[in-house]
Amino acid sequence: MAFSFCLQPAVAQAPLAAVPAATDSVAAPAGRLNQRLPVLAGGLVVSYSATMYLLSQGWYTGERSRFHWFDDSHEWKQMDKVGHFWGAFHESRGAVDMLRWAGVPDRRATWYGGFVGFLLQSPIELLDGRDPQYGASATDLAANFLGSAGLIGQQLAWGEVRLMPKYSFHTTRYSAMRPNVLGRSLAEKHLKDYNGQTYWLCADVGAWLPATSLWPRWLQPALGYGAQQMVFNDPAANAALGLRPYRQYYLSLDVDLRQIPTRSKLLKRVFYVASIFHLPAPALEWNQRRGFVAHSLYY
Numbered sequence: 001m002a003f004s005f006c007l008q009p010a011v012a013q014a015p016l017a018a019v020p021a022a023t024d025s026v027a028a029p030a031g032r033l034n035q036r037l038p039v040l041a042g043g044l045v046v047s048y049s050a051t052m053y054l055l056s057q058g059w060y061t062g063e064r065s066r067f068h069w070f071d072d073s074h075e076w077k078q079m080d081k082v083g084h085f086w087g088a089f090h091e092s093r094g095a096v097d098m099l100r101w102a103g104v105p106d107r108r109a110t111w112y113g114g115f116v117g118f119l120l121q122s123p124i125e126l127l128d129g130r131d132p133q134y135g136a137s138a139t140d141l142a143a144n145f146l147g148s149a150g151l152i153g154q155q156l157a158w159g160e161v162r163l164m165p166k167y168s169f170h171t172t173r174y175s176a177m178r179p180n181v182l183g184r185s186l187a188e189k190h191l192k193d194y195n196g197q198t199y200w201l202c203a204d205v206g207a208w209l210p211a212t213s214l215w216p217r218w219l220q221p222a223l224g225y226g227a228q229q230m231v232f233n234d235p236a237a238n239a240a241l242g243l244r245p246y247r248q249y250y251l252s253l254d255v256d257l258r259q260i261p262t263r264s265k266l267l268k269r270v271f272y273v274a275s276i277f278h279l280p281a282p283a284l285e286w287n288q289r290r291g292f293v294a295h296s297l298y299y
Contacts, residue, residue: 070135
């Protein structure tokens with residue numbers, strides 16, 4: 001199970017602010033650092049505590065067992081692992097940018113905030129490890145680490161995010177076949193129905209082009225990954241329903257909302273948070289079952 005801030009495979013982040021970054025070469029005013037860090041720390045503690053409580057009440061509602069490990073690396077076509085990566089990446093991204101907002105110099109903000117996603121998501125394995133239906137997962141921890149490392153690597157290499165993991169969701173008929181596992185409400189389906197989730201990697205190609213290029217920075221090519229017909233982890237149980245799970249790969253475009261010019265601070269914050277989602281767009285899908293499939297508008 002993943003943990004992120006849109007109640008997808010996981011939980012919620014604190015609100016993020018899109019603000020200019022402080023740099024190591026120009027020290028941030030000590031007053032701003034002293035004033036904003038307590039606000040940042042307090043907000044993180046409150047939001048994380050609330051999120052953990054809601055998760056324990058909404059997801060872990062059954063019996064508890066002794067802590068144990070479980071190898072789930074072969075399940076759900078690894079969709080949950082991609083979700084862990086996505087969640088840890090954006091939690092680390094938010095932490096780095098909030099530390100910059102608080103006045104922490106750029107490189108320090110990268111290292112101090114870069115592993116926040118890993119630190120926030122990993123305690124979920126303690127809850128999983130005491131649930132008789134799950135178990136702590138080493139591959140979940142690895143995906144959490146890679147998500148945070150992916151953010152740190154880009155910040156150190158380019159000082160910005162040029163390869164952005166994103167998420168989109170559409171409802172499917174499979175949740176009705178097993179609502180206790182795949183979700184009943186729309187919020188639960190976002191969290192539990194891997195059939196409706198698609199993860200994207202969007203490239204800011206304009207960042208690599210010369211300043212004279214006519215390529216619009218807001219337009220990004222996107223590679224997507226999803227899977228279908230997953231109601232059970234057991235192939236025989238899926239086959240009994242006439243289902244054979246398969247992977248899906250997509251090629252599409254996306255709009256980087258962060259690159260849309262606006263003077264509104266509110267819109268900047270909205271665009272910053274919304275930039276974790278892939279917007280509906282035409283897409284070309286390939287899968288082993290049907291080959292190439294064109295979508296006029298894919299969610």
